[in-house]
Amino acid sequence: MSKIDRLDEYISVINCELSSCLPECFYNEPIVTQAMQYSLMNGGKRIRPVLTLEFCRMCGGDINNALAFACAIEMIHTYSLIHDDLPCMDNDEMRRGKPACHVEFGESYALLAGDALLTYAFEYALKSDFMQKDPSCAAEALRILSTCSGISGMIGGQVVDLKSEDKHVTIDTLRIMDSLKTGALIKAAALMGTVIGGGNNEQKQAAVQYAENLGQAFQIVDDILDVTADEATLGKPVGSDKESGKSTYVSLLGLGQSQKIADELTNKAIEALDVFEDNGFLIELTKSLASRKN
C-alpha cells in the first residue's frame, strides 16, 4: 500500500466508525446525539486516531483492536473543542468554518453534547471486542487515555491557559501549557496504539518521546498558521495576535525563530521513530504535519 493510500485508508476507516458509532436517537429527543454527531463529523484531520492505529500497526498489532480506542480519543478531542468554544471559555462562534456546536444547538445542549462525548468515549472503548479479549491491556490503554485527558493532562493545560489569559507568559509556561493542552492527547494517541499493538518498553518510551516533540511542534505550527492566515486574508501585520492577550511562540519569538523551533522538534520526533522498523509512513506524515498549511 502506498503511503498516501494508507492515510486515506485510515481516515476512511475512522470516519466510517465514527459516523456510525453513536446511537441514532434517544427517547424521541435526538438533539444531543445530533449535536454530538455534528461536532464529531465536522471535518477534523483525525491526527490522533491515525496515530493510534499506526503505532499499533508498527508494533505488529491488529489495527482492528485499536479502532474503538482511536475513536474514543477523537471523541475526547471533539468534546474539548465543544466546551472550549462555549461563551464562558473562548466564546468562539465558528469552528472549522461552520457554526460552533453551541451556536448551532444552543449552549445547554452543547454542554451536554460535550459531557456525553466524553462519557461515550469510555463507554465505547469499554464495550469493544478488545476489552473482552484482553481486559488487562485494554485497561492500560484506558488508564493512559484518562490520565492524559484529565487534570494532569489536557484539562490541566486548559487551566494554565485560562490563568495565562491577558498576561505575559514566559516560554517555559507556554511549553508546559502546550505540552498539556495539545501534547497530552497526542501522547495518549501514540502510547495507546503502542500498548494495544503489544509494544515493548523501548517502543513505549519512543512513542512518548515522539509524541512530546510532535505535540509541541504541532502547536507552534498552529500558532504560525494563525498569524500567516490572518496576514494572508486580513492583511494584519505579523505579531498582532499580541492584541488578543494570548502569548504564543510567534508573539514571543517571532515567525522565523518559531519555525526553526518547530522544525527542530519535528526532527526530534522523527528520530524517536528509529526503534520502529516500518516507520516510513509515519516519518512522511510527521513531515507533512510540520509543513501543513491549515
Next chain:
Amino acid sequence: MSKIDRLDEYISVINCELSSCLPECFYNEPIVTQAMQYSLMNGGKRIRPVLTLEFCRMCGGDINNALAFACAIEMIHTYSLIHDDLPCMDNDEMRRGKPACHVEFGESYALLAGDALLTYAFEYALKSDFMQKDPSCAAEALRILSTCSGISGMIGGQVVDLKSEDKHVTIDTLRIMDSLKTGALIKAAALMGTVIGGGNNEQKQAAVQYAENLGQAFQIVDDILDVTADEATLGKPVGSDKESGKSTYVSLLGLGQSQKIADELTNKAIEALDVFEDNGFLIELTKSLASRKN
C-alpha cells in the same frame, strides 16, 4: 455492627477516600482541584457510594474492592450537579446551602472542574488495585458506570428534562425522565457493587429492580420535599412549583397521591432485596430514604 454504625462507617470511609483522592495542586494552579474538592466535599449524603459498598458486601465481596468505584460514582454525581447549576442550565446559585461551584470559582473553572471530575472518575477506578486484580470484572463495572452516566442514562435524562421545560409533561414522560436523570446512577451504584462483589445473575437482576424502584421513589420524595420545604419556610401554597414551569409528580398528582406512589415504590424496592440474605441494613436505609426530611 449495628445498622446505624454501619452507615456511619461507610460514610466515614467514603469521605476519607474522597477527601484524599484528588491531586493537591497542579503546576502551581490549584484552582480547578480546589473547585473539584469544594463540590466533592460539599456535604453530599453519599447514597450512591453507600449502595455500591453495601451491594458488594451483601454478595459476599470485600468492600475495599468496590471503594474506588463507589468514589467514582460520587465524582460523576458531583460533576453532574456542577454542570446542572451552570447559568446555561438551571442557573442555580446555591447548592446545599453554599454558593454553587461557578459562583465560588467562576463559570469557566466550574465547567473544567466538572469535566475533570467526570474524567477523574474513570481514571481513579482504572488505577485501582481491583482493576489490576480482576480487570475483566472491573471493566464490567465501568461499562455499567459509563452506560448509566451517558446519553443512554443520566445525560439522556437531562435532555428530556431540558426539552420538557416550560411545558406540560405527562406522568409517563416524568417517569422516563426520573428513571434516567436520577435512577440510572442509582442503578449503576447498586449493580456495580453486585458485580464487584461477585453476585450471580439473580442478584444482578434484583439489584436493578431495587434501584429502579428506589430511584423513582427517591425523586418523588425530592419533589415532595421541595414543596413541603417551601410551604414550611416561605408559606407558599402546595402546587406553586407549577409556576416554575417544571411538572413534577406533586404538581400533576398532588401531595397525597405522590406520597402513596413513593411508598409503593419503596416497598417494591425492599421486596427486590429478598434474594440477599443479610439485607437488614439496606431495608432500614431504604425506609429511611423514603421518610427523609431533607
